[in-house]
Amino acid sequence: MEPDKTTVEPAAPVKAFTPAEEPTYAKSGLTGSDLFNRTERDILEITLEDGKTYTVDQAKAEIKKFKEGM
Incomplete structure (x- = not known):
């Protein structure tokens, strides 16, 4: 006996798109x-933290913030 070709299996759930991290x-x-x-x-040497x-x-953004504060 052949399988019933009128039934459709449910699709797998679609995962939400997440953009790649920078x-x-x-x-x-x-x-x-x-x-x-x-x-x-x-400027980066001054404003960025080690580690x-x-x-x-x-x-x-750190460069811009530093220049605006001058």
Whole structure:
């Protein structure tokens, strides 16, 4: 006997889309990066904490915040 072809099996639940996390970098990785000019790297050296990691966007925000406070 052939299986009933009129029944449809339920689809697997769809997982919610989660965007990939941005990579994070240590202070030394950001202060040694060519993404920032010499002045920006000096600002990062002052504003970022050792032992923490930051995204590039967070580093740019720290630079902006520092410049606005001058």
